[in-house]
Amino acid sequence: MxxxxxxxxxxxxxxxxxxxxxxxxxxxxxxxxxxxxxxxxxxxxxxxxxxxxxxxxxxxxxxxxxxxxxxxxxxxxxxxxxxxxxxxxxxxxxxxxxxxxxxxxxxxxxxxxxxxxxxxxxxxxxxxxxxxxxxxxxxxxxxxxxxxxxLQVVKDGSKSAAQAARLAQHETILKNRGKGRASSPVSPEQAMMAAVAAVQPEEELREQKKQVAVKDAHHIATLMAEFLEADLHRYLPGNDREAFCILLSDFQKVIKEGK
Structure with missing residues (x-):
C-alpha cells in the first residue's frame, strides 16, 4: 500500500x-x-x-x-x-x-x-x-x-595572558573566514555562569556546567567540521600542523579519561 x-x-x-x-x-x-x-x-x-x-x-x-x-x-x-x-x-x-x-x-x-x-x-x-x-x-x-x-571585592582571574591571546587568535580566524563579525568565543551560558558562580548553590552550578558542556562540545565540533570543510588545515605550516595534532590528541586523552 x-x-x-x-x-x-x-x-x-x-x-x-x-x-x-x-x-x-x-x-x-x-x-x-x-x-x-x-x-x-x-x-x-x-x-x-x-x-x-x-x-x-x-x-x-x-x-x-x-x-x-x-x-x-x-x-x-x-x-x-x-x-x-x-x-x-x-x-x-x-x-x-x-x-x-x-x-x-x-x-x-x-x-x-x-x-x-x-x-x-x-x-x-x-x-x-x-x-x-x-x-x-x-x-x-x-x-x-x-x-x-x-567594586574590586574580587579579582577577575578568568583570563590569563595565554587565554587572551588564544581568544584574539580565534576571533582573527573567524574574521578571515568571511563570516562577518566574529562571535565571542565565550558563550552567553559561560558568561552567566561566571556571573552567578560566587552566589549560586553548588548543585545548581554543577547542572549549569553540564548544560554548558553539552552546548560547547557541539559548538566545538561544528567549528572543527567547518575548519576541515574549508581546507584550512592545508594552510597550516608544518610545525603548527604537527603541534595542532598533538594538542588534539592531548585533548582526546583528557576527555576520554574524564579528568
Whole structure:
C-alpha cells in the first residue's frame, strides 16, 4: 500500500517559519529582560545583606561572630544558648566578608548626602532615587558578580595572558573566514555562569556546567567540521600542523579519561 504524505505548500511553510521566528524573538527578548531585572534585584539583595551582616557583626560580642558560621558541633556553644540552635548562617565567613565589602565599597562611592538615602532604601523604606543610587554605587552592575568586580571585592582571574591571546587568535580566524563579525568565543551560558558562580548553590552550578558542556562540545565540533570543510588545515605550516595534532590528541586523552 502506497504511503500517503501531506504536502505543505512552500508559502505556508514560510508563513509558519516567520510566525515561529517572531514567537522565539519575543520569548528571547522577554527572557533577557527578566534576566536583567533578576540580576539587578540580586545586586540590591547583596547590598541589603552586606548592610545587615555589618550590623549583626557590630551587635555580637567578641567571639560570637565566628560561632555564627559553625553548623556542626556547636549546639552547646554560648551563641546557641543565647540565640537558639538555629542561629547560624548558611554560608561561610569569607562569603560574609565579601557581602559586607560590597556594601562598604558601594557606600563609599556615594556622597555624604546620598549615603543616608541608600541606607533608607536598603532598610525597605520608599526611596525614589534608590535605583539611581545603586547604579552609581555599583558601577551600573547587573549581576552580583559584576558588582564585586566593579567594586574590586574580587579579582577577575578568568583570563590569563595565554587565554587572551588564544581568544584574539580565534576571533582573527573567524574574521578571515568571511563570516562577518566574529562571535565571542565565550558563550552567553559561560558568561552567566561566571556571573552567578560566587552566589549560586553548588548543585545548581554543577547542572549549569553540564548544560554548558553539552552546548560547547557541539559548538566545538561544528567549528572543527567547518575548519576541515574549508581546507584550512592545508594552510597550516608544518610545525603548527604537527603541534595542532598533538594538542588534539592531548585533548582526546583528557576527555576520554574524564579528568
Amino acid at each position: 502506497k504511503k500517503c504524505e501531506l504536502s505543505i505548500p512552500e508559502a505556508t511553510r514560510i508563513a509558519l517559519g516567520v510566525s515561529e521566528a517572531n514567537r522565539l524573538h519575543k520569548y528571547a527578548t522577554a527572557q533577557a529582560e527578566m534576566a536583567v531585572v533578576a540580576g539587578k534585584n540580586a545586586v540590591l539583595a547583596v547590598l541589603r545583606l552586606g548592610r545587615l551582616l555589618k550590623d549583626l557583626k557590630v551587635a555580637t560580642v567578641h567571639g560570637e561572630w565566628g560561632q555564627l558560621f559553625k553548623k556542626e558541633n556547636n549546639t552547646k556553644s554560648d551563641t546557641c544558648v543565647r540565640f537558639g540552635e538555629q542561629a547560624h548562617l548558611d554560608f561561610t565567613e569569607r562569603t560574609a566578608r565579601r557581602y559586607m565589602r560590597c556594601y562598604q565599597e558601594a557606600a563609599a562611592r556615594l556622597g555624604q548626602d546620598e549615603r543616608p538615602a541608600l541606607d533608607m532604601g536598603l532598610d525597605g523604606e520608599a526611596v525614589e532615587t534608590l535605583p539611581e543610587l545603586v547604579k552609581k554605587a555599583t558601577g551600573n552592575a547587573v549581576t552580583p558578580r559584576q558588582m564585586m568586580l566593579n
